[in-house]
Every structure is written in C-alpha cells, then in structure tokens.
Amino acid sequence: xxxxxxxxxxxxxxxxxxxxxxxxxxxxxxxxxxxxxxxxxxxxxxxxxxxxxxxxxxxxxxxxxxxxxxxxxxxxxxxxxxxxxxxxxxxxxxxxxxxxxxxxxxxxxxxxxxxxxxxxxxxxxxxxxxxxxxxxxxxxxxxxxxxxxxxxxxxxxxxxxxxxxxxxxxxxxxxxxxxxxxxxxxxxxxxxxxxxxxxxxxxxxxxxxxxxxxxxxxxxxxxxxxxxxxxxxxxxxxxxxxxxxxxxxxxxxxxxxxxxxxxxxxxxxxxxxxxxxxxxxxxxxxxxxxxxxxxxxxxxxxxxxxxxxxxxxxxxxxxxxxxxxxxxxxxxxxxxxx
Amino acid sequence: xxxxxxxxxxxxxxxxxxxxxxxxxxxxxxxxxxxxxxxxxxxxxxxxxxxxxxxxxxxxxxxxxxxxxxxxxxxxxxxxxxxxxxxxxxxxxxxxxxxxxxxxxxxxxxxxxxxxxxxxxxxxxxxxxxxxxxxxxxxxxxxxxxxxxxxxxxxxxxxxxxxxxxxxxxxxxxxxxxxxxxxxxxxxxxxxxxxxxxxxxxxxxxxxxxxxxxxxxxxxxxxxxxxxxxxxxxxxxxxxxxxxxxxxxxxxxxxxxxxxxxxx
Numbered sequence: 001x002x003x004x005x006x007x008x009x010x011x012x013x014x015x016x017x018x019x020x021x022x023x024x025x026x027x028x029x030x031x032x033x034x035x036x037x038x039x040x041x042x043x044x045x046x047x048x049x050x051x052x053x054x055x056x057x058x059x060x061x062x063x064x065x066x067x068x069x070x071x072x073x074x075x076x077x078x079x080x081x082x083x084x085x086x087x088x089x090x091x092x093x094x095x096x097x098x099x100x101x102x103x104x105x106x107x108x109x110x111x112x113x114x115x116x117x118x119x120x121x122x123x124x125x126x127x128x129x130x131x132x133x134x135x136x137x138x139x140x141x142x143x144x145x146x147x148x149x150x151x152x153x154x155x156x157x158x159x160x161x162x163x164x165x166x167x168x169x170x171x172x173x174x175x176x177x178x179x180x181x182x183x184x185x186x187x188x189x190x191x192x193x194x195x196x197x198x199x200x201x202x203x204x205x206x207x208x209x210x211x212x213x214x215x216x217x218x219x220x221x222x223x224x225x226x227x228x229x230x231x232x233x234x235x236x237x238x239x240x241x242x243x244x245x246x247x248x249x250x251x252x253x254x255x256x257x258x259x260x261x262x263x264x265x266x267x268x269x270x271x272x273x274x275x276x277x278x279x280x281x282x283x284x285x286x287x288x289x290x291x292x293x294x295x296x297x298x299x300x301x302x303x304x305x306x307x308x309x310x311x312x313x314x315x316x317x318x319x320x321x322x323x324x325x326x327x328x329x330x331x332x333x334x335x336x337x338x
Numbered sequence: 339x340x341x342x343x344x345x346x347x348x349x350x351x352x353x354x355x356x357x358x359x360x361x362x363x364x365x366x367x368x369x370x371x372x373x374x375x376x377x378x379x380x381x382x383x384x385x386x387x388x389x390x391x392x393x394x395x396x397x398x399x400x401x402x403x404x405x406x407x408x409x410x411x412x413x414x415x416x417x418x419x420x421x422x423x424x425x426x427x428x429x430x431x432x433x434x435x436x437x438x439x440x441x442x443x444x445x446x447x448x449x450x451x452x453x454x455x456x457x458x459x460x461x462x463x464x465x466x467x468x469x470x471x472x473x474x475x476x477x478x479x480x481x482x483x484x485x486x487x488x489x490x491x492x493x494x495x496x497x498x499x500x501x502x503x504x505x506x507x508x509x510x511x512x513x514x515x516x517x518x519x520x521x522x523x524x525x526x527x528x529x530x531x532x533x534x535x536x537x538x539x540x541x542x543x544x545x546x547x548x549x550x551x552x553x554x555x556x557x558x559x560x561x562x563x564x565x566x567x568x569x570x571x572x573x574x575x576x577x578x579x580x581x582x583x584x585x586x587x588x589x590x591x592x593x594x595x596x597x598x599x600x601x602x
Contacts, residue, residue: 218445222438224427228418232386234411234439274426278470284426287445 004281011282015295019065022299022306026061027053030310063194064305064319065298066202067255068265070209072297074248075266076273076289077213080220081244082138084152085271085334089127089252090263092152093159097130098123098249098256100163100170103183107174120201124253130159131249135241188318189262191305198258205254206294209247213290216243220286262301262320264327269297271330339363340385340494340526345394347380347551354380355391355551362543364493364524367517369537370545371530373572377551378530379419382496385528386416398494411439415487419498419530429466429474429482433459436489458489461515476503481512488519495520497529501536509533513540534589538563539581546571563587 028035037049071089078087089095101122110118137159138152171180185192213220219240222230231237255262273292277284304322311317340362347355355377362368370378383389385396387403387410396403404410415436436458437451447455459467463482466474474482480503487495497516501509513529517540520527531537537544537559544562546554548571555562568576568589575592 215443218438218441218443221445222435225421225432225435226418228388229421229435231388231407232411232414232416232418233435234408236407278426283428283431285431285445 004279008280008282011276011280011292015292015299019295019299019302022303023061023065026064026302026306027057029306030313031057032314059196059199060191060194060305061302062199063191063202063258064302066199066206067191067259067262068269068297068299068301069294070202070206070251070255070297071262071266071301072269072293073206073210073213073290074251075297076270076293077220077244078248078266079270080223080286081241082152083224083226086153086267086331088264088266089248090261090266091160091331092131092134092156093163094127094131094134094249094252095256095261095263096160096163096167097133098127098253099187099261100167101126101253102257103167103170103179106179106182107170107176120254120257123257124250126163127249127253127256128246130163131245131252134159135245185318186260187320189260189320189323190308190316190318191259192316194258202254202258205250209251210290210294212243213247214287216240217286217290220244224286260318260320262323264323264331265297265301265304267334268323268327268330269293269300271334272296272300339399340528341397341400342385343395343397345381345384345396346392347377347384347389348392353550355384355547356553358394358545358547358551358553360543360545360556362526362528364526365521366542367520367527367529367540368543368545369529369531369541370547371532371534371537372547372554373549376547376549376571378547379498380551381545381547382416382498382528382530385494386410386414386496408439411490411492413492414494414496415490415492416496417484417487417498417500419502421483421486427471429463429469429471429485430455430459432471432483433485433489436486439490439492454491455485455489458485461485461488461519462512477505477508480504481508484512491523493523493525495525495527497527499530499532502532509536516540534563534568538586538588539584559586563589 031052033045033049033052035049035053037045038053040046040049075088078089078092079085081087101124102119105119105122134152134155137155167183171183219230219235222233222235223240227237270289270293273289273296274284276282277288277292282288301319301323304326305319307322308319309316342358342360345355345358346353358381360368370381372378380389384391387407398413403413433455434447434451437447437454440451441447462484463478466478466482471479471482480500484500487497500516501512504512513536516527516529519525541559543557544559545556546562546567548554554571555567563578565576565578568578577590577592578587579590580586581588
C-alpha cells in the first residue's frame with residue numbers, strides 16, 4: 001500500500017486542520033447576525049457582532065473542544081483497560097456518578113470557590129466512586145478484569161439507572177423548580193453556560209489527566225496485550241489500573257460539571273482514530289491513540305455543538321442529542337460483531 | 339543458574355504445586371511435562387512473579403529474584419499460554435512489547451530496542467513482520483508471538499506450550515530455534531510441552547509433574563522418562579523405546595484400540 005504511506009505524513013496535519021476548520025465553523029455558524037458584521041461600518045452592528053463573536057462564542061467553542069478531548073481520552077483509555085471496544089465514561093455510568101455529585105452540590109446550594117466550584121469537586125467524587133464501582137463489579141473471580149464484553153456494559157447500565165434515580169430524588173427533595181428545569185436540560189448536555197473560568201478548570205483537568213496517562217504509555221501499550229501478558233512484562237497492574245480510574249474520573253467529572261451528560265463521544269473518537277490509523281498504517285500505539293483521540297474528539301464535539309445551536313437556530317437543542325444520534329449507530333455496529 | 343527449591347503453591351486449600359525443586363543452568367533447556375492440571379503453567383507463573391508461592395524459594399545466580407515487577411521482567415521473559423488479544427497490533431508492535439521492562443515510562447524505543455525487536459522478528463517470523471495479528475492463522479500467530487519474549491533479551495526464558503498450535507514441521511523448527519538460542523545466548527530456558535517425545539529430543543533436563551502438582555521426577559530424559567514414571571502419571575499403558583539415532587527415550591502408546599473389546 002504505497003498510497004497509505006504517502007498519506008501517513010498527513011495524519012497529524014489533517015487532524016489539526018479538521019479541528020481548526022470545525023472550530024471556525026462552530027464559531028461563526030448559526031448566530032443571529034452574520035460574522036461579516038465584525039467588519040461593518042455601522043457601530044451598533046459592530047457592537048453586537050463583537051459581543052457575540054468575541055465574547056460569547058469563544059468560551060463556548062473552547063469548552064466544546066476541551067470536553068470532547070477529555071471524554072475521548074477517557075474513552076480510549078477505558079477501552080484499553082477493560083479491553084472492551086464499547087467502554088466509555090457515559091455507558092459505564094462514570095458520567096452519571098459525576099452528574100449526581102454536581103446535582104447534589106447545586107441542590108444544597110454549596111458555595112463556589114474561584115473556578116473549582118464545589119460542583120466540580122463533588123462531581124469528581126461521584127465519578128471516582130462510580131468508576132471504582134464499575135471496575136470492581138465488572139471484575140471476574142480470578143482477580144482479572146473481565147473479558148466478557150456484555151457484563152461490563154450491563155453493570156454500567158444498571159449503575160447509570162441507579163444513579164439517575166438518586167439524582168431525581170435529590171432534585172425532587174430540593175423542591176427547587178429552577179434546579180429541576182436546569183437539570184433536565186443539563187442531563188442531555190449543552191454548552192449554554194460556558195464561561196472562561198469554566199474553561200480554565202477544563203484546561204487544567206485535561207492537562208493533568210492527559211499528561212498523567214500519556215506518561216504511562218509504555219504500560220498502557222503492554223496492557224493492550226492482556227492483563228496476564230502485561231504482568232509478565234513487568235507492569236504493576238494495580239497501580240496502573242488505579243491511575244487509569246483516577247484520570248478517567250477526573251476527565252469525566254470536569255466535563256460533566258461543565259456540560260452535563262454527553263454520551264458516545266468517548267466511543268466515536270477513539271474508534272475513528274483507530275480506523276484512520278489502520279487505513280494509513282500509522283500504528284496503533286497509545287502514544288498515537290491518546291493525542292489523536294483528543295484532537296478527533298474535540299473536533300467531533302465541537303461539530304455536534306455547532307449543529308446543536310445552528311440547525312434549528314434560533315432554537316438551541318442539547319448537544320447530547322446529536323452525539324447520541326451519531327454514536328448509537330456506531331455502538332450497534334460494534335455490538336453486532338460480538 | 340536458576341534454582342527452585344521446595345516450591346509449593348496453594349489456591350485456597352487446593353494444592354496446585356507441591357514441593358517442586360529443579361535447577362536450570364544457563365545454556366540449558368528444561369522441559370516440564372505432565373498431564374492437564376498438574377501445575378505446569380502455575381510453576382511458570384510463580385517464577386515470573388504473577389503468583390506468589392506459599393513456600394519455597396527461587397534463586398537466580400544464588401540471589402533471590404527481585405520482587406519489583408519491572409526488574410524481574412528484565413531477567414525473565416515469559417510467553418504465556420494464551421497470549422491476550424491486542425488484535426490491532428502488528429507483529430512488530432507485539433514484539434516491541436517484549437522491550438517493555440527496558441523502556442522509559444513514556445515508552446519511546448531506543449536504537450537498542452529497535453535492534454532487539456528486529457533481530458527477534460527476523461529469527462521467528464521474518465515473513466510476517468508487517469502483518470496485523472488478527473490476520474494471522476493460529477500457527478503463524480504462535481510463531482510471531484514468540485518474537486516478544488525473544489526481544490526482551492532476558493537471561494531466563496519461560497515458554498508455556500509454545501508449539502501447541504503448530505504443525506509438525508514448525509514444531510520442530512521453532513523448538514530447534516529455541517534450543518539454538520538457548521545455547522548461543524546462554525539462556526536458562528524452561529519450556530512447558532505436551533509432547534513427551536519432542537521434550538525428550540530437545541531437553542537437557544525434564545521435570546515430570548503429576549496430579550496435584552506433585553513432582554514425580556527431575557533429571558535427564560533417560561532418568562525421568564521411564565515406563566514406570568510415565569504410566570503412573572498419565573494413567574495409561576506407555577512403553578519406552580530408544581530413538582534409533584539419538585538413543586533418547588521415546589514413549590509409545592500401548593492403548594488398546596480394539597473396537598470389539600466393549601462388545602465382548
């Protein structure tokens with residue numbers, strides 16, 4: 001395949017180019033005024049355009065990019081750990097744990113410190129708890145992470161349902177109608193409340209999670225061959241699993257705190273990258289998979305967000321609707337191969 | 339020299355290995371044989387560190403093996419019986435995993451790492467280097483995966499049934515390669531095999547395990563592969579003859595296949 005080796009050089013430039021194009025598109029599309037108003041001579045028009053394109057839209061686009069990248073990296077690394085192509089923070093119930101934490105913080109009206117508000121901290125606690133729960137429940141008797149694909153997902157589904165029930169309970173008991181409304185929208189995911197301070201929290205958590213995971217690429221690569229193999233290659237499995245759970249919970253929690261429940265991004269982006277890697281013969285090592293998934297997931301969620309605010313403009317729909325519409329067919333096509 | 343003294347492993351209350359002792363010098367191949375469930379894989383896993391033995395000691399060059407997984411993996415390269423999936427990997431990538439204990443945490447391979455991988459793949463599967471594991475046949479896969487422990491360049495090589503999926507010719511080719519490398523690189527090789535006769539042909543020493551992981555005999559093929567030992571362990575009639583050329587013991591089945599026997 002000489003063609004593939006020609007194209008291989010364009011793997012990274014292509015991903016970055018797509019990301020830039022999508023970000024630009026999302027920035028401009030579906031706004032009440034055209035982007036050309038930025039160069040308008042009319043002072044009023046200029047003022048409105050400036051407000052939209054320089055103040056309101058950029059933090060939102062950045063949030064979509066960061067949440068997409070975070071969820072995709074979490075998905076890629078969970079798929080590696082569970083050796084299950086359908087593992088993903090949303091499907092495993094890790095996102096639901098984060099959501100419960102964030103709802104709890106909102107219901108109790110806990111105070112906000114700087115930008116790491118209590119919502120994000122409780123979300124992290126919730127995500128971490130459900131990550132540990134799904135890890136322990138998905139394990140088999142022989143102290144090995146289960147290879148049985150369906151059991152893990154069943155655990156995730158059950159856990160999600162349980163946490164969703166708890167969340168409804170919290171919202172109902174709080175007796176706060178505004179919270180109920182906000183929660184119902186937020187459960188489908190959206191970037192309507194994005195702000196620069198939230199973006200800062202996202203950047204920090206993404207960098208921590210991503211760098212920590214990338215810095216154990218060697219062990220993650222060995223893990224791809226199986227637990228037993230990784231152990232015989234000198235990998236400290238307990239430590240590695242702990243690190244993976246911690247990082248994916250962190251990535252997922254800040255994403256949920258910022259944008260609510262967004263599913264399937266962590267499924268679509270890593271699989272797209274794997275497909276590209278296979279076609280272009282780039283290799284499938286973690287050192288390529290993680291950064292490429294981050295770029296791809298960022299572009300993907302940003303595109304979904306553009307659709308969410310652009311397709312039915314001026315009506316805005318939750319972004320989770322679009323990720324599910326795209327992600328479920330992929331999920332089914334992978335699940336069919338089991 | 340790899341020295342194992344009075345090794346016992348229990349899982350729950352069930353003894354899996356019972357008081358096993360053996361030694362393998364550098365440059366020698368020791369084959370482990372025994373019926374299913376006699377603890378052959380457990381013995382390899384105890385040496386590699388995947389299992390912690392209940393009692394006994396394992397010494398390498400008169401020192402206990404290091405407990406830290408990475409240090410231990412630099413000394414011991416193991417090929418598990420069922421190598422996990424990793425189907426998206428190319429053969430070369432799988433072989434590179436053998437370098438895991440030598441790599442930095444980020445895992446960028448050095449020139450030495452690449453050379454070791456190249457050499458290993460050229461030895462066992464030069465024709466498969468760029469193939470995806472998922473596209474290989476069972477035999478090709480087993481051959482290709484052997485490149486991984488070889489790439490580690492560890493002084494101890496543990497192989498768990500490395501030729502079980504291969505046809506007769508490749509069985510011989512691969513075991514001849516293992517034997518040649520053991521001599522050339524001065525490896526202490528322990529190899530679990532199902533084929534008694536193949537083990538007899540290549541082994542410098544043989545460990546025969548029986549039910550419950552009990553050590554029946556350890557020594558040269560001629561010492562271990564006696565009619566009494568084999569018939570007892572495998573619970574079937576076996577006759578031992580000498581190989582016409584090497585003179586090594588070869589077990590012949592004395593099973594009665596007479597189909598009319600039941601109806602009589």
